[in-house]
Amino acid sequence: xxxxxxxxxxxxxxxxxxxxxxxxxxxxxxxxxxxxxxxxxxxxxxxxxxxxxxxxxxxxxxxxxxxxxxxxxxxxxxxxxxxxxxxxxxxxxxxxxxxxxxxxxxxxxxxxxxxxxxxxxxxxxxxxxxxxxxxxxxxxxxxxxxxxxx
Numbered sequence: 194x195x196x197x198x199x200x201x202x203x204x205x206x207x208x209x210x211x212x213x214x215x216x217x218x219x220x221x222x223x224x225x226x227x228x229x230x231x232x233x234x235x236x237x238x239x240x241x242x243x244x245x246x247x248x249x250x251x252x253x254x255x256x257x258x259x260x261x262x263x264x265x266x267x268x269x270x271x272x273x274x275x276x277x278x279x280x281x282x283x284x285x286x287x288x289x290x291x292x293x294x295x296x297x298x299x300x301x302x303x304x305x306x307x308x309x310x311x312x313x314x315x316x317x318x319x320x321x322x323x324x325x326x327x328x329x330x331x332x333x334x335x336x337x338x339x340x341x342x343x
Contacts, residue, residue, distance in 0.1 A: 212273060213286050215316055218326035225323055232263035235319035235327030242315060242333045248305035249335055253317050254298045263321040265295040270302070273332070275312040287316070295319070307337040 238253040251270065270291045293302060307313060314334040319327045 212314060212332060215271065215329045215332070216287055216289070218318070221326075222324045225325075229263065229323040229325070232321070232323075233259060233261045234263075234325050235265050235321045236262055237328040238268070238317050238319060238330045240315060240317050240330040240333050242335050244335065245303060248303045249307070249313070249337075250301055250303050251315055251317070252299055252301035253330065254300075258298075262327075263323055263325070265319045266322045266324075267295055267320050268293045268300065268317050269320060269326075271316045271318075271329075272304075273314040273316075274308070275314065275334075276308075287314075309337055312336050 236255045236259050238255060240251060240253045243250040243252065253268070269289060270293065271287045272290045273285065273287045275285065290304070291302070293300065312334055313336075314332045316329045316332045318329045321327070
């Protein structure tokens with residue numbers, strides 16, 4: 194029986210390949226309601242990766258809720274697939290892999306369908322009810338490999 198395994202590590206800034214920059218946030222809407230000026234941008238989430246039997250679980254929260262922030266509408270998930278067999282890193286970039294409607298924190302989702310022998314980096318940022326984006330979390334990475342087990 195084949196099983197899929199993943200190992201999770203903190204960002205390795207000293208690795209041989211630097212990560213490409215995370216995408217810039219789109220500009221905020223031109224017309225914001227007056228109450229938006231009285232609120233802060235969404236907080237930076239804290240991301241954790243946990244390997245599971247079916248894939249990789251991304252879970253996120255904030256250290257401490259900031260009541261001055263506007264309510265979060267959604268979370269935007271990004272991934273960077275580091276193909277360890279491809280030395281042409283210039284062609285590789287972050288891709289938006291999903292948008293999840295906000296629920297009370299902590300939140301989580303499970304991702305599946307990974308290429309064995311690859312390293313994946315993930316990042317999440319929040320979008321508030323006014324269409325403004327907060328900062329990305331610190332990117333987290335995991336290595337995916339297939340192994341045989343009985």
